Amino acid sequence: MSATPTAAPQKNRIGLTAADYKGSKSTLCPGCGHDAITGSIVQAAFEMGLEPHRLAKLSGIGCSSKTPAYFMSRSHAFNAVHGRMPSIATGVFLANRELTLLGVSGDGDTASIGLGQFCHLVRRNVPVAYLIENNGVYGLTKGQFSATADLGTRAKTGRTNDLMPIDLCALAVELGCGFVARSFSGDPKQLRPILKAALSHRGTAVVDILSPCVTFNNHEGSTKSYVAVKEHDEPLHEVTYVPHFENIEVDYAPGESREVTLHDGSKVMLKKLGEDYDPGDAFGALTVLHRTRDEGKFVTGILYVNPEKPAFDEEVALADAPLSSLTMDQARPPRRVLEEVMDGLRTGAGATISAGGG
Amino acid sequence: MTPTVNEFNLHVATVNGSGSQTANNTLLRAIFQMGVPVSGKNLFPSNIAGLPTWFTIRVNERGYVARQKRNDVLVAMNPETSVQDIAAMGPGSVVLISEGVPAPKVPDGAVSYVVPFHKLVEPLVPDVKLRKLVVNMIYVGVVADLIGIEKAEVERALEAQLARKPKALAMNLAAVDLGYDYAAQNLKPSPFRIERRDKTTGKILIEGNTAAALGAMFGGVSFVSWYPITPSSSLAESLQGYLEKYRRDPVTGKATFAIVQAEDEISAVGMVLGASWAGARAMTTTSGPGLSLMTEFVGYAYYAEIPAVVWDIQRIGPSTGLPTRTSQADLLSVAFLSHGDTRHVILFPSSVDDCFDFGMRAFDLADRLQTPVFVLSDLDLGMNVWMADPFSYPDKPWDRGKVLTAEDIEKIGKFERYRDVDGDAIPYRTLPGNTHPLAAYFTRGSGHDEQARYTESSEAYPRVMDRLNRKWETARTIVPKPLVEEAKGADAGILSFGSSRWAVAEARDLLRDEGLELSSLLLRAYPFTEEVRRYLDRHERVYVVEQNRDGQLASLLKMEYPDRAARIRSVLHYDGLPLDAVTVADGVRSGEREEVAAR
Numbered sequence: 019m020s021a022t023p024t025a026a027p028q029k030n031r032i033g034l035t036a037a038d039y040k041g042s043k044s045t046l047c048p049g050c051g052h053d054a055i056t057g058s059i060v061q062a063a064f065e066m067g068l069e070p071h072r073l074a075k076l077s078g079i080g081c082s083s084k085t086p087a088y089f090m091s092r093s094h095a096f097n098a099v100h101g102r103m104p105s106i107a108t109g110v111f112l113a114n115r116e117l118t119l120l121g122v123s124g125d126g127d128t129a130s131i132g133l134g135q136f137c138h139l140v141r142r143n144v145p146v147a148y149l150i151e152n153n154g155v156y157g158l159t160k161g162q163f164s165a166t167a168d169l170g171t172r173a174k175t176g177r178t179n180d181l182m183p184i185d186l187c188a189l190a191v192e193l194g195c196g197f198v199a200r201s202f203s204g205d206p207k208q209l210r211p212i213l214k215a216a217l218s219h220r221g222t223a224v225v226d227i228l229s230p231c232v233t234f235n236n237h238e239g240s241t242k243s244y245v246a247v248k249e250h251d252e253p254l255h256e257v258t259y260v261p262h263f264e265n266i267e268v269d270y271a272p273g274e275s276r277e278v279t280l281h282d283g284s285k286v287m288l289k290k291l292g293e294d295y296d297p298g299d300a301f302g303a304l305t306v307l308h309r310t311r312d313e314g315k316f317v318t319g320i321l322y323v324n325p326e327k328p329a330f331d332e333e334v335a336l337a338d339a340p341l342s343s344l345t346m347d348q349a350r351p352p353r354r355v356l357e358e359v360m361d362g363l364r365t366g367a368g369a370t371i372s373a374g375g376g
Numbered sequence: 377m378t379p380t381v382n383e384f385n386l387h388v389a390t391v392n393g394s395g396s397q398t399a400n401n402t403l404l405r406a407i408f409q410m411g412v413p414v415s416g417k418n419l420f421p422s423n424i425a426g427l428p429t430w431f432t433i434r435v436n437e438r439g440y441v442a443r444q445k446r447n448d449v450l451v452a453m454n455p456e457t458s459v460q461d462i463a464a465m466g467p468g469s470v471v472l473i474s475e476g477v478p479a480p481k482v483p484d485g486a487v488s489y490v491v492p493f494h495k496l497v498e499p500l501v502p503d504v505k506l507r508k509l510v511v512n513m514i515y516v517g518v519v520a521d522l523i524g525i526e527k528a529e530v531e532r533a534l535e536a537q538l539a540r541k542p543k544a545l546a547m548n549l550a551a552v553d554l555g556y557d558y559a560a561q562n563l564k565p566s567p568f569r570i571e572r573r574d575k576t577t578g579k580i581l582i583e584g585n586t587a588a589a590l591g592a593m594f595g596g597v598s599f600v601s602w603y604p605i606t607p608s609s610s611l612a613e614s615l616q617g618y619l620e621k622y623r624r625d626p627v628t629g630k631a632t633f634a635i636v637q638a639e640d641e642i643s644a645v646g647m648v649l650g651a652s653w654a655g656a657r658a659m660t661t662t663s664g665p666g667l668s669l670m671t672e673f674v675g676y677a678y679y680a681e682i683p684a685v686v687w688d689i690q691r692i693g694p695s696t697g698l699p700t701r702t703s704q705a706d707l708l709s710v711a712f713l714s715h716g717d718t719r720h721v722i723l724f725p726s727s728v729d730d731c732f733d734f735g736m737r738a739f740d741l742a743d744r745l746q747t748p749v750f751v752l753s754d755l756d757l758g759m760n761v762w763m764a765d766p767f768s769y770p771d772k773p774w775d776r777g778k779v780l781t782a783e784d785i786e787k788i789g790k791f792e793r794y795r796d797v798d799g800d801a802i803p804y805r806t807l808p809g810n811t812h813p814l815a816a817y818f819t820r821g822s823g824h825d826e827q828a829r830y831t832e833s834s835e836a837y838p839r840v841m842d843r844l845n846r847k848w849e850t851a852r853t854i855v856p857k858p859l860v861e862e863a864k865g866a867d868a869g870i871l872s873f874g875s876s877r878w879a880v881a882e883a884r885d886l887l888r889d890e891g892l893e894l895s896s897l898l899l900r901a902y903p904f905t906e907e908v909r910r911y912l913d914r915h916e917r918v919y920v921v922e923q924n925r926d927g928q929l930a931s932l933l934k935m936e937y938p939d940r941a942a943r944i945r946s947v948l949h950y951d952g953l954p955l956d957a958v959t960v961a962d963g964v965r966s967g968e969r970e971e972v973a974a975r
Contacts (some may be wrong), residue, residue: 070816074808087830088618096653097820098646099672105643109650111656112634113599114809117654135646138639207761337630341598342655342807344632346774348598349657351622353769359590359618360766363580365549366405368538 031067031263039064041088042352046081051203051244054315056088058206059120060083060306062213063090066261073118074110076102078132081158082124082151082229101132104139108330110216114340115331118217129165129184131283136186137298140193140222142330147216147223150186153231161234168314172239185351187321188307189204190224196327197223198303199320202251203230204244210317211259211286215320218262220281221329228316239312252310256289280325288320297323380448382412382437384568386519387447389454389461390512393425396453396538398548399512400431401491404761405533405969406525407435409583415441416761417954422606422699428457437573440764442879443954447671448568449523451515453476453493455964462488472518472729491518494725496554501547513548517555524569538600548717552825559909582768584757587728588687589615590657590767591735593622596774599646599651599658601636606699607755608661608689612637615661641666645673645686652683653819655807664693666707667713674748676713676821678844681803683742683777683796684751690754692952701952702755704874705924707723711902711932717841721851722750722902726877728762736770737856743777745803745851749753754923756954757875778804782812793817794840801846848903855901860911868968869895869911870947872921873929875954880921882957887964894919894964899929904936912940919964923955935937 025169027035037061044053063073070092079100086095098106103121108338128136130365139148154167163171166186167179179368190198197219201209210226228251230236230244237243240248255275260266262283268275276288278297288297296302303322310317362368386403390396397418404416408562415434421427434444450456450471458477465471467485472743475492482488493514494507501507520530530552538545588611588833592600602612616635624631634651644660651658662670663972667688677684688707692698712718721741723734734751742749778798785791786808789812794803803826806815817828825836863869872880877898897911897918912918912933920930927946934941947963949955 068426071809071811091818092816094806094810094816096650097818097822097823098649099676102642102646104671105638105646106650106653108636108643109599109601109647109652109656110654110808111650112636112647113651113654113656113658114807117808134639135643138643140601140635147483204887239666334634334636335629335631335633336634337628339652340655340809341632341634342809344596344598346596348632349598349623350594350770350774355592355622356594356767356769358462360580363582363586364578364766366401366533366581367539 025030026027029329030064034064034067035263036064037062038092039090041086041091044085044088046084047083047233049232050081051084051153051231052082053088054206055149055151055204055209055227055229056085056208058213061206062210062217065210066120066214066217069218070165071121072116073120075120075122076103076146077111077122078127080124080127082122083127085151087114087207091104091317097217101127102135103229104132104144107139108142108144110329112341114342116340120217121146121148123148123150125150125152125164125166127152129186133184135211136363137193138188140195140224143196143221143327143333144330145220145222147213147219147225151229152186152226153229153235154240155231155235157231157234168241171241174234174237185234185307185311186224187226188304191303191307191322195224195322196221196324196328198322199224200226200228200277200318202228202247202316202318204248205251205318208253208257211257212320214259214261215257215284215286217282218280218282218284219323219325219344220342221327227345247316250315252315252317253291254288254306254317254321256294257292257319258287260285260287278323278325282375286320286323297321298351378886379544379565379569380565381569381571382435382573384435384448385446386433386435386449386523387461388431388515389453389457390429390431391425391454391456392421392427392429394512395509395754396429396431400433401537402516402530402533403519404433405536405581406520406529407433407570407761408576410525410534411530412437412568412570413439413441413575413763414812415763417756418760420700421951428454428681435570437575440882442882443956445956445958449519449566451519451888452479453515456606468567470568471664472515472521487564491515491558494865497551500550500554510547510551514555514558515844517552520552520557521559522563522566523875524566524571526572528553532887548604554937570931576763578766579763581761581763582645582728583610583759583761584725584728584731584753585611585689585759586614587731587767588725588735588751588753588758589618589659591732593618593696595657595736595739597657597659597739598633599648599656600633600660601638601647602643602660602664603638603644603662605663605666607691607759607910608663608666608687610759611661611687611689642673645684648684648840649673649677649682654798657743658899659687659739661687661689663689663691665696667710667863671714674720675716677748678718678720679716680715680819680821681746681805682819683746684711685738685742685749685751685793687753689758689875690752694903698952700755702875702954703878703924703950703952704752704754705928705950706752707922707924707928708931710752719848720750721745721855722752723856724873724900725751725757726754726874726898726900728757728764729767731757732767732878740775744775744854745847746777746805747847750906752874754875774908778802780804780810780815782810782815785812785814791815792826793822795826796843796846800850801843802850852903852905855903855905857905858900858907860896860907863893866893866895867915868913868919869897870919870921870960870964871897871899871911871933873899876921876923877911879955879960883960883964884956886961890911892964892968902932904933909937911939912943916943917967918943919945919947919967920962921963923949925950
């Protein structure tokens with residue numbers, strides 16, 4: 019028997035193969051949009067040459083939140099409680115600001131039970147690539163509407179949703195988020211560069227990814243079925259990601275594209291498709307989000323980006339070395355400090371007396 | 377009549393928000409500086425301004441610090457409460473009535489003076505708003521002269537507090553002068569007097585929450601998240617004050633700590649778990665309603681084995697309850713906080729020294745045991761002022777528990793997150809950022825096996841849960857042991873925890889004077905250590921003193937020692953006021969009478 023000669027698997031800039039970024043086998047339904055996103059994450063991380071030990075995967079509860087088990091098994095993961103991944107992310111980041119955080123959530127996890135924590139994560143600008151795998155339904159509990167279900171969409175049971183959806187991208191823009199994008203699990207060509215850009219952004223990067231639920235929300239009458247999303251996808255621009263470690267010239271004619279330099283020196287090139295779109299204009303982002311919603315369309319692309327917004331560690335003026343690396347001598351003040359405090363309490367000069375309240 | 381020296385209670389009734397705090401603290405400190413032991417208790421409403429508030433100073437040179445129900449000297453400033461305040465005074469007491477407040481006749485044998493506090497302050501302070509604050513310093517001067525506090529000590533106490541505000545200091549000093557002069561001219565010598573002693577030399581005055589904050593800092597805390605709630609806010613705020621001062625580089629402005637005011641208590645504890653999982657020493661502080669919100673995450677931390685330190689400064693519940701009144705009623709809910717089978721390590725500080733000590737030790741225990749550790753303080757201990765010897769600098773290095781570095785894994789050749797390698801049921805963990813290819817693991821609240829893999833296996837689940845039970849037995853061997861004082865030949869004893877300690881100590885002395893000798897066990901941790909069983913074995917009747925309605929500690933003891941349940945009796949106190957010795961002594965006496973009747 020002669021073996022067919024196979025090419026050695028391609029290695030990235032840190033010598034790892036795409037297989038090194040994989041996780042365990044998915045247990046989601048065959049054809050699930052989330053698995054496609056997982057594939058894009060693996061590919062994006064591989065192409066970026068992310069060091070697995072520097073990345074932490076975080077999630078909440080639901081189908082989407084299970085997916086961190088299906089990629090990058092060489093990275094630490096924290097599959098938290100329902101809707102509360104943002105608080106975990108905040109703690110992890112402040113304890114070790116050298117980690118890159120990848121959060122995976124769903125529309126139930128973010129738009130309902132976790133809406134409060136989501137808002138405060140964005141408000142604090144904690145650096146985390148926050149992916150919402152958005153299918154408009156609760157999958158694990160078998161098909162109830164979520165808060166992102168569109169007006170008039172029909173459930174498998176025949177029920178119609180008559181409540182306004184919460185648009186997480188519009189909300190993020192309103193909250194001052196420095197990176198807001200929307201994409202589609204079925205469009206890896208667009209999704210991958212967006213994921214890379216989100217991972218390069220130093221601040222909360224909200225990526226709302228339409229990801230059809232093949233079991234509970236893929237029928238006629240659903241606005242988030244695979245067919246419906248594909249038909250109503252309105253891309254703003256063509257997204258190209260140029261990593262900081264590669265010297266690639268992307269040539270566009272003047273006025274044909276916009277370029278944004280991200281915190282790590284990487285760039286995103288946004289090539290005009292229709293009307294010129296300025297991703298630095300928050301009002302413009304809200305306008306296009308409202309317009310497309312009214313037209314029953316899904317606008318995709320990088321809706322808003324501001325790489326300059328200071329991240330939370332700058333806001334709290336955190337020391338450069340991670341808090342997790344502090345030695346006892348760095349963390350425990352010396353004896354003279356205790357003596358100074360005790361002196362103040364002896365004389366009353368350093369005493370603090372609690373006020374009341376309730 | 378010979379005066380009562382250095383043993384009486386001074387009670388000041390004012391309106392919340394009237395700025396009486398500096399005044400009361402000045403009186404307290406001045407007595408303390410006279411070398412006489414004092415304790416101060418602030419009985420305040422859930423309100424910013426307008427509702428009644430009281431401050432009680434107990435002067436006691438024998439060192440008793442528990443609240444007493446009886447007051448000897450009253451300053452009645454509040455027209456809303458003056459009638460009841462004055463009516464509660466006994467014969468032999470001294471009552472200072474602010475001119476104009478409604479006042480009933482004082483009891484026979486009591487002395488009363490109507491003092492024109494507001495008229496006295498008028499010429500001194502032209503600004504009407506300011507006058508409302510400075511009037512308090514007039515009563516400081518009047519009371520100080522009445523009970524014999526040296527003026528120099530009052531001035532020193534004021535100077536220490538207002539050193540940075542020279543204008544305010546001058547005005548307040550002048551008000552004190554006026555008070556002294558008025559008292560000297562108009563008041564007769566009081567039957568209650570302060571005389572100089574040397575019993576406070578070198579000591580400090582501090583609140584439990586401040587002591588806890590100091591403990592946390594010297595324990596090496598690097599991450600704090602919290603949500604404002606009385607009576608725990610002052611812990612977080614004083615910790616922030618100390619960390620800003622001592623853990624931020626004055627040159628670069630960079631901090632070796634992060635403190636986050638969270639959006640709610642769910643988030644506060646979530647951040648703690650995230651930070652702790654990633655390797656920081658992390659804590660939060662809260663009170664009952666906050667604990668209720670933390671429940672789900674706390675169960676997660678127990679099951680996924682993540683260190684965390686949670687201070688619970690107890691107040692009266694359920695629900696909003698009495699937010700500014702003290703209680704010990706969170707014990708059972710904390711012990712089993714969360715759904716599913718859970719059990720949590722709890723430390724019970726009884727003094728400001730304990731608050732400092734447990735502020736450090738809670739971290740060591742949490743890191744060692746990889747589990748949440750609760751510190752159950754209360755409003756009385758946390759927010760009131762207590763006298764103590766200066767705290768000692770920690771003589772032991774911190775314990776960060778079983779954390780494997782990349783080099784460790786290289787040496788061992790493997791890593792399994794939830795495997796009991798050492799036989800103490802405590803597994804090893806790694807931190808994110810560890811470069812070893814085998815270091816990563818998946819943390820989850822769902823079913824998992826020794827390798828942290830998802831499983832719903834009916835073998836793996838009980839295996840993990842049983843190991844957690846064995847870890848509980850390990851905890852039993854390393855938590856702080858109780859303080860036991862066995863009275864020779866006593867067949868009855870008291871068992872208590874937390875701030876009840878001081879009323880219990882005084883009650884034992886009261887009962888001893890009546891010929892009833894009682895042993896005492898002061899519980900300092902849950903799980904209960906072997907000493908608790910021995911104590912129950914050696915005493916036929918054990919009076920469990922606690923500040924809640926349902927006898928929560930008694931229930932825990934009966935669960936743990938069903939064969940000794942018949943020995944356990946409850947002495948309960950739950951009106952929201954700090955426990956007093958008479959309540960404890962009464963409870964024990966009635967129990968002993970029943971015992972005699974039953975024989």
